[in-house]
Amino acid sequence: MIDRPQGFEPTSGTAVWAPRASLVEVVLEGTRLPMHRTERRGWWGLDRPLGPGTRYAFSVDGGPPLPDPRGLAHPDGVHGPSAVVDPALFTRRPDWAGKDVRGGVxxxxxxxxxxxxxxxxxxxxxxxxxxxxxxxxxxxxxxxxxxxxxxxxxxxxxxxxxxxxxxxxxxxxxxxxxxxxxxxxxxxxxxxxxxxxxxxxxxxxxxxxxxxxxxxxxxxxxxxxxxxxxxxxxxxxxxxxxxxxxxxxxxxxxxxxxxxxxxxxxxxxxxxxxxxxxxxxxxxxxxxxxxxxxxxxxxxxxxxxxxxxxxxxxxxxxxxxxxxxxxxxxxxxxxxxxxxxxxxxxxxxxxxxxxxxxxxxxxxxxxxxxxxxxxxxxxxxxxxxxxxxxxxxxxxxxxxxxxxxxxxxxxxxxxxxxxxxxxxxxxxxxxxxxxxxxxxxxxxxxxxxxxxxxxxxxxxxxxxxxxxxxxxxxxxxxxxxxxxxxxxxxxxxxxxxxxxxxxxxxIRHARPDVLDPSLGSTQVQVLDDDTLVMRRGQVTVAVTRASSAVEVDLGAATEVLASWDDPRELAPGRFLLPGPGALIAHRPTA
The missing domain is CATH 3.20.20.80 (Glycosidases)
Structure with missing residues (x-):
């Protein structure tokens, strides 16, 4: 867990890091409130809370009001003051068990x-x-x-x-x-x-x-x-x-x-x-x-x-x-x-x-x-x-x-x-x-x-x-x-x-061979300058960039799962693939 300064929450606007400053103030609608040095080196704090929606800025050594580096809301743009966000925004929410996005679409x-x-x-x-x-x-x-x-x-x-x-x-x-x-x-x-x-x-x-x-x-x-x-x-x-x-x-x-x-x-x-x-x-x-x-x-x-x-x-x-x-x-x-x-x-x-x-x-x-x-x-x-x-x-x-x-x-x-x-x-x-x-x-x-x-x-x-x-x-x-x-x-x-x-x-979601993340599970065969075949276990993807039809041999007992243009089957597993286009097929293991 990140060690936040005592009393600091990212929604509050009551603390700021300014290690080389001699004076730091919170600016509230023109009013300047001095901040005090905290126990954590370089940090300044404000004892009084700021309510949700309060617009605030920080002044360093008497300088102009500046937005909070850790401000969650900037309703007046990047040059204006920050605004305090109600902490309830993050707690009053539906449950979420999570989802592992790694490998997903x-x-x-x-x-x-x-x-x-x-x-x-x-x-x-x-x-x-x-x-x-x-x-x-x-x-x-x-x-x-x-x-x-x-x-x-x-x-x-x-x-x-x-x-x-x-x-x-x-x-x-x-x-x-x-x-x-x-x-x-x-x-x-x-x-x-x-x-x-x-x-x-x-x-x-x-x-x-x-x-x-x-x-x-x-x-x-x-x-x-x-x-x-x-x-x-x-x-x-x-x-x-x-x-x-x-x-x-x-x-x-x-x-x-x-x-x-x-x-x-x-x-x-x-x-x-x-x-x-x-x-x-x-x-x-x-x-x-x-x-x-x-x-x-x-x-x-x-x-x-x-x-x-x-x-x-x-x-x-x-x-x-x-x-x-x-x-x-x-x-x-x-x-x-x-x-x-x-x-x-x-x-x-x-x-x-x-x-x-x-x-x-x-x-x-x-x-x-x-x-x-x-x-x-x-x-x-x-x-x-x-x-x-x-x-x-x-x-x-x-x-x-x-x-x-x-x-x-x-x-x-x-x-x-x-x-x-x-x-x-x-x-x-x-x-x-x-x-x-x-x-x-x-x-x-x-x-x-x-x-x-x-x-x-x-x-x-x-x-x-x-x-x-x-x-x-x-x-x-x-x-x-x-x-x-x-x-x-x-x-x-x-x-x-x-x-x-x-x-x-x-197809990706339904076929375990396609979901297999092992790098060695993919074999690619270049048929000619325009055409190649990618094999992922029992699933085969044939593609061509050619402007005319090309012949591809995917092996016997092949079931077509999807195709961009309908290919013509010349013989079992051998297709005339219209180009440019793609053909996805399934070939059961013998």
Missing amino acids: GYELHVGTFTDGGTFDSAVERLAHLAELGVDYVEVMPVAPFPGERGWGYDGVGLYGVHRAYGGPEAFVRFIDAAHAVGIGVVLDVVHNHLGPEGNYLSQFGPYFTPRHHTPWGDGLNLDDEDCEEVRAFLLGAARLWLVDYRLDGLRLDAVHALVDDSPRHFLAELADAVAGWEAEAGRPLRLIAESDLNRSEMVSPTGSVPGARGMDAQWADDVHHALHSFLTGETQGYYVDFGSAEVLEKALTRVFVHDGGFSTFRGKDWGAPLDPGSDLYDGHSFVTFLQNHDQVGNRATGDRISRTVAPGAQAAGAALYLLSAFAPMVFMGEEWAASTPFPYFSHLGPELGPKVTEGRRREFADVGWADETPDPQSAETFRSAVLLWDERDEAAHARMLSWYRELIA
Whole structure:
């Protein structure tokens, strides 16, 4: 359990860490109340309680009022005061026995564009769709308060708070409880590697950052410099808040390779061990999913098992996405340069990391390390895979989805491979019906930073000739273009794709061979440049990107479970597969 300062609860606003201050005051509607030093070094406290709904701020050494670094509610935005949240919000709730999300079918969503309402309450209205699809858990993109009303959330500045435009803490609790009521777990994407540039006041309280480490966003979080213990506790406290108090089922940790930590025990290992303790305390499974660019199995190895083990339950597997995307689209520019062939896709589906110690052309150096498919430290469910996600769609110039680039049969083939693989699959919102809406990058920064983001985005894509096509991230229309059009699910082409995804997920849930997480359980045979066959025990997935029909031999006594276009059986187990497309079959063991 995190050692909170005496009398401090994250809902109260009566304590703050400011180790180098001579004076700290609570500011209440213009009135300043002096705080006193507590027994815990660097902490300041207020003896009188603050009632629910009270707006408050902190002043350090007579400076301007600043929002609480641990504030749960920021009703006036990232520059305004924080507000006290009623502790009853977290206690007067239905029982939840928990759900182990590891290996389940995930569904990534952005609250602001998931529905036309753009709130947690409006998202509740679509949970029935997700339950019918077969989703095991939703992964919610970051909800920490960020500047303006709209944004992806990765420039958040209040790591304990919930963005006001989404409905604040109360609405998030309602969403979590509603998802749990229909058997869907909830995972939150949290950003611990940096804070956004606008509204970030942490440095005015204490040494939250250190110049010892440089990251793409500036000085790194202080995980190993003077006073780092309190900074580590700050991050651990946020994780506990989400997992224990909010009752989330897991956290997705953004870009953990940017958490630079030279201390003897890496912060991620400390977090993993802490979560194990909270799991025992809460009596339900709690999971950590990392985004890591390192391509090393230590990330998903239990703490203490091998040198450098980080203890994550799973990590995103970008190489599998790149192999799928490049194979289906033919794109080999940028970080797709080493991908595209059927042979590379075969390696990704069986060994996860394509860059596993060899040369990465995009990085210009050797990268990663090989996995041991027979290891008992990790398995296929240690790796979350996808055909699309917010990064891989939104980091394209126009935010175009794969359904705008390839034929429906090609998307169907890609879906069959990742949804029926040994990995843990995750669907990106709207992907299941080949949504026509893009997901471009958008933000709502102030007049100083906003134009710089717009110009920087255009420069980013100038080298590939897309500068003129890049929408303005600051434009409200760019944001509105990403809002899902739910009515189009009933249109013929979209309805067909939705039916396909439901069918694939149903097969995944029903077939033990598909649920088998052992990496050695997958065999992939490349038939030609366009066609390959993936075998998962008795279940076989044949796919082709070819524009014409191809012949595939799946063996005798084969039962077709699903197909994108009806294949013609030429002989027992031998089919003419229309392309592009996919065929899923079951072949009983002789």
